[in-house]
Amino acid sequence: MPRTTLKNIAQAAGLSTTTVSLVLNDKPHHISKKKCQLVKDLAIKMNYRPNRLAVGLIKKQSKNIGLIVPDISNAFFAEMTKGVEDIVRSNKYNLLLCNSNGRNNLELECINMLADSSVDGLIITMSPESFGAKEQLSLNALKSLGLHAVIVDSFNEINQFSTVSIDNFQAACSAVEYLISLGHKRIACITGPIGPKTTENRLNGYKYSLKKHNISYNENMVFHGDYHYQSGYDAVAVLLANKPTAIFCLNDQMAYGAVKALKKQGLRVPDDISVIGFDNIFFSQMVEVPLSTVSQPIYKLGEKAAQILITELTTKQKTQHLVLEHTLKIRQSTAKINN
Amino acid sequence: MPRTTLKNIAQAAGLSTTTVSLVLNDKPHHISKKKCQLVKDLAIKMNYRPNRLAVGLIKKQSKNIGLIVPDISNAFFAEMTKGVEDIVRSNKYNLLLCNSNGRNNLELECINMLADSSVDGLIITMSPESFGAKEQLSLNALKSLGLHAVIVDSFNEINQFSTVSIDNFQAACSAVEYLISLGHKRIACITGPIGPKTTENRLNGYKYSLKKHNISYNENMVFHGDYHYQSGYDAVAVLLANKPTAIFCLNDQMAYGAVKALKKQGLRVPDDISVIGFDNIFFSQMVEVPLSTVSQPIYKLGEKAAQILITELTTKQKTQHLVLEHTLKIRQSTAKINN
């Protein structure tokens, strides 16, 4: 049995579809109270609900918003997505979810598919691959498709899209400064893939803070991981050669891996070596050694992105670059240097 | 600048929209090679992409699939969603994501919104509230809207929808039997909210295995949690009164909470008390004491659900009830009884 359409209820009421449409959409009209009531009753009785595709086609707005993330099964993106979803839904939009699997070409496909679905706008966290020329590819796609977009976890002053993120440079500084305040001088760093601004900024914060405290920067104290658990684990074997007393991991997942590897090497965290992470995903309070970390307001990042997008969509407001506050979350994986 | 439409390219080619449509959709036709080529070239040059809303409206299939989960920020659902998304996308569908926040009324709203968006079908994990009469509410909504649906993590032989899940009863049995094989007799259980079949089946498995081994069932050894970390933590204070030597938690999150509380009480896991979980979410290998648990094929649950749905959509295949294999994942939170 097909859904009841405007026409169905128009027929049942003996009126035109226009009349019914006017009444049901609360448009200004001059239709008799009785007919109004008739239409409304009928709509309820026949369980009428407008077809969003048809409305979207004519109004040129689908009431759909797209979200592109590298990997929804990653705790960071899952929590961010929740923030997006809550705002989107409370504004009567639907959310189209896409995974780019961290690949720039898939990201481009997602952008196109979402455009094909006439999304009113989209929220995107660029894939790790999308930096430099490839980032431009994505940005240009968005631009040429005339899409409204908000970019999360990336800060690009010169582009025409709104952004939401924390100040990754300062956040990294605060983590490293904290380590230094604990007496650490031999501070290693496990990074994500080199290229994206987010990673660059964190790494620059690390370098800056070292320099500021007259600690010379040693390339061998930096391991380039990929933001996954395993790379944090693998990094330890390499970094230990340089006898660090602390390790700054550019995300929590890699910190978990590092802690695990350290334990396997017979080193105690934080007694023998300190580890600090970045993100403060939910599980960081529950891992073997509750993780000290730079806390990002992950859920809020998603919320704000959605709010900004919807605001841009409804009012004709210009783009903005929102920087959310980070905090340092001290738990038990860091301690004063001990020697 | 608006997107190029069929009409645009028809004009540019000096042909009718019909001709263009025929060519671009590879429909049987008798159009000269040259014109064919012209159309195809133009389509590429003008970057033509069909409007999915328009196509959906006319074909009566939107190529959209809906997914309703209680909470996408929950690691279990995030991973399941990834499985769904991968299959959905590789079949050229789009995914509409909805959170029910665990509430039946929101679940109903989601179902309606998805129906309004003309989704071709949907995948749903019922909210914990949706059991008994409330479950029927959701089921009836799906039915009366004529929606194709696949239900994940729930098994209901009498309904008309396909289901995908593991055998929760057997899975619970295997966990408890394992504990018993380790010599445990005083086995406590931390459950989720009572009502949903999934929880009931696990609890019944627990009871059945106890009985099978002549261990009398003691109501005070069962704590009714809510599947969240905190309730696992809170349960311990209550359960300890009955001196259990092992605790069976109906999901991993609560197991983490239990382990944490146990530690706080000065008890060592597994030396003083064993803990076993359920789900095997990704983090269970990384928590303080790597968790022994019943492993569900979470990603596969999502994959299979999507595959079944798409199969039902394309071929007119009847519903099926797929039961996936679980396994027991023994890690370090369980040990032989020690007294």
Place this chain on the structure above:
DNA sequence: CTGTTAGCGCGTTCAA
């Protein structure tokens, strides 16, 4: 106060 007409962008008869 209400209905007719037109069309959003597309696919599908049918006639030419």
Place this chain on the structure above:
DNA sequence: TTGAACGCGCTAACAG
């Protein structure tokens, strides 16, 4: 070999 005409379900202009 091609195109005009129709309709998916709906809204918006303009009549009347």
